[in-house]
Amino acid sequence: MTSEDTIAAPRPRPIQDEAQLPPVKDPKMSADGVSVFYGDKQALKDISIKIYDDRVTAFIGPSGCGKSTFLRCLNRMNDTIASARVTGRIELDGQDIYGPAMDVVQLRARVGMVFQKPNPFPKSIFENVAYGPRIHGLSTSKAELEAIVERSLKRAGLWDEVKDRLSESGTALSGGQQQRLCIARAIAVDPEVILMDEPCSALDPIATAKIEELIHELRGRYAIAIVTHNMQQAARVSQRTAFFHLGELVEYGKTSEIFTNPRQQRTTDYITGRYG
Amino acid sequence: MSSAAPSRWTGDAMIRRVRRRYAAERWFKLLGLGAVGLSVLFLAFLLVTIAAKGIGGIDWALLTGSDSVDPARAGVWGALEGSFLTIFVTMALAFPVGVLAAVYLEEFAPQNRWTDAIEVSINNLAAVPSIIFGLLGLAVFLNVMNLPRSAPLVGGLTLALMTMPVIVIAGRNAIKTVPPSIRDAALGVGASKMQVTFHHVLPLSLPGILTGTIIGMARALGETAPLLMIGMRAFIAAPPGGITQPATVLPVQIFLWSDEVDRGFVEKTSAAIIVLLLFMLAMNGLAIYLRNRFERRW
Numbered sequence: 001m002t003s004e005d006t007i008a009a010p011r012p013r014p015i016q017d018e019a020q021l022p023p024v025k026d027p028k029m030s031a032d033g034v035s036v037f038y039g040d041k042q043a044l045k046d047i048s049i050k051i052y053d054d055r056v057t058a059f060i061g062p063s064g065c066g067k068s069t070f071l072r073c074l075n076r077m078n079d080t081i082a083s084a085r086v087t088g089r090i091e092l093d094g095q096d097i098y099g100p101a102m103d104v105v106q107l108r109a110r111v112g113m114v115f116q117k118p119n120p121f122p123k124s125i126f127e128n129v130a131y132g133p134r135i136h137g138l139s140t141s142k143a144e145l146e147a148i149v150e151r152s153l154k155r156a157g158l159w160d161e162v163k164d165r166l167s168e169s170g171t172a173l174s175g176g177q178q179q180r181l182c183i184a185r186a187i188a189v190d191p192e193v194i195l196m197d198e199p200c201s202a203l204d205p206i207a208t209a210k211i212e213e214l215i216h217e218l219r220g221r222y223a224i225a226i227v228t229h230n231m232q233q234a235a236r237v238s239q240r241t242a243f244f245h246l247g248e249l250v251e252y253g254k255t256s257e258i259f260t261n262p263r264q265q266r267t268t269d270y271i272t273g274r275y276g
Numbered sequence: 277m278s279s280a281a282p283s284r285w286t287g288d289a290m291i292r293r294v295r296r297r298y299a300a301e302r303w304f305k306l307l308g309l310g311a312v313g314l315s316v317l318f319l320a321f322l323l324v325t326i327a328a329k330g331i332g333g334i335d336w337a338l339l340t341g342s343d344s345v346d347p348a349r350a351g352v353w354g355a356l357e358g359s360f361l362t363i364f365v366t367m368a369l370a371f372p373v374g375v376l377a378a379v380y381l382e383e384f385a386p387q388n389r390w391t392d393a394i395e396v397s398i399n400n401l402a403a404v405p406s407i408i409f410g411l412l413g414l415a416v417f418l419n420v421m422n423l424p425r426s427a428p429l430v431g432g433l434t435l436a437l438m439t440m441p442v443i444v445i446a447g448r449n450a451i452k453t454v455p456p457s458i459r460d461a462a463l464g465v466g467a468s469k470m471q472v473t474f475h476h477v478l479p480l481s482l483p484g485i486l487t488g489t490i491i492g493m494a495r496a497l498g499e500t501a502p503l504l505m506i507g508m509r510a511f512i513a514a515p516p517g518g519i520t521q522p523a524t525v526l527p528v529q530i531f532l533w534s535d536e537v538d539r540g541f542v543e544k545t546s547a548a549i550i551v552l553l554l555f556m557l558a559m560n561g562l563a564i565y566l567r568n569r570f571e572r573r574w
Binding site: 075077080082105106107108109110112113114115117119120121122131132135136182185186188189 | 386387455457458459460461462463464465466467468471475476480
């Protein structure tokens with residue numbers, strides 16, 4: 001029996017009182033006037049957002065509003081779409097990620113990603129986590145690699161469930177375990193930022209609660225940006241929220257303010273369930 | 277509750293309607309069964325007549341001997357060896373070139389008018405009659421490049437031209453079935469395009485590529501016409517010593533024997549057909565085994 005079968009899953013308590021958190025440093029990533037075009041169609045208009053260490057930034061908005069598109073700009077996953085064109089400036093630690101000095105492969109190792117549908121490689125659990133460190137040459141010996149795998153699985157809260165079956169296939173795990181395996185795979189290369197694209201949308205409520213709890217634990221170690229269509233989730237896990245609508249950034253600010261005292265009528269309408 | 281609805285569902289018109297539907301289904305099943313029966317009948321007819329004529333001809337002398345003017349001493353070993361050598365050359369060329377082309381077109385090539393044109397050309401190439409490839413082989417490999425006539429090398433080159441588009445098409449289809457989420461996953465941890473392709477996409481599509489390759493090879497193995505064009509129809513009384521020695525192949529040997537006036541060759545022809553069919557069966561069986569063994573559902 002995995003612990004997913006028990007009902008008493010921990011519910012993360014929202015931390016919106018930022019006094020409990022370390023003070024805000026310089027932004028880890030900052031986007032300035034970012035627009036994205038698919039062919040002639042403009043998908044994002046002039047987006048400016050900052051992502052901080054020790055903070056979780058949530059992107060919310062109705063389907064098709066561009067929040068996932070924006071997330072995929074932050075590690076240049078949009079490069080794989082031939083018709084996509086990005087303008088504006090996105091910086092990681094002050095360096096332009098679309099500039100000539102930035103290598104896209106290195107960028108994606110520094111800015112890891114967790115996808116909507118759990119997508120483990122059809123390989124063993126160990127190989128799933130070891131893949132990133134292996135291609136980047138992060139370990140010099142087998143023991144070192146095993147230590148990285150163990151540490152990553154522990155941080156992803158999966159170690160106790162899989163430590164006796166690391167050689168089994170990653171695709172044989174349950175959906176929630178697969179998603180935590182994907183998180184372990186992302187953190188195995190020791191990224192600075194983790195992007196999560198609706199990581200819980202394919203999961204049941206208990207698996208979702210575990211991922212949310214995990215996001216809280218990872219917050220102090222990585223800057224995190226999460227796309228979610230679930231406003232309660234945004235309120236639970238994030239300290240900053242950006243509300244997207246029709247390709248525009250309607251409002252961006254502290255989660256506590258967005259949810260209790262929104263400045264824009266559209267935000268109010270969305271978070272009170274008037275549309276979306 | 278209205279009384280109209282139940283009567284509509286139980287009335288005569290509706291019952292007739294339902295009966296017609298079942299009748300249509302019965303007719304379709306019958307028709308389908310007939311179609312299957314017809315093709316099975318032909319196959320059975322072929323196997324029975326060939327077996328009746330040829331099974332007595334299968335003996336050690338047939339399997340170890342080479343072609344001879346005396347039907348009592350003629351055997352298929354020389355042709356079989358020619359087939360092996362030819363197919364080896366075909367495989368060594370068509371497989372790597374075909375797979376590389378498929379990978380490039382699917383993973384690296386930009387999607388534009390040129391790649392569209394290439395795709396159409398490759399599809400057409402796969403449908404070109406094999407005799408045309410034979411003529412091409414004759415013109416290029418024999419007349420221009422002066423390679424030895426009747427040799428497995430030239431036969432293999434010609435068949436490779438013919439098989440490569442089949443492998444490219446099978447390879448592209450196999451690569452297309454690898455879900456984009458796997459590519460995203462690998463790119464997401466910082467794998468380069470090459471690493472994504474060679475660590476993930478290619479291994480996952482290899483079973484499909486192999487299945488397509490074996491079917492292409494089986495087709496090449498049964499090919500006669502292009503090999504006639506490049507002179508592999510010569511009378512070869514000794515098994516070939518290498519890929520540049522004169523040789524013939526199994527289907528051509530069957531063609532040659534079927535033309536002989538000597539009655540003794542009738543049995544030999546049928547026996548050679550049985551050997552060829554068994555060979556084909558083994559290759560197709562291998563393809564099915566590989567597909568079932570490695571097939572992956574996403």
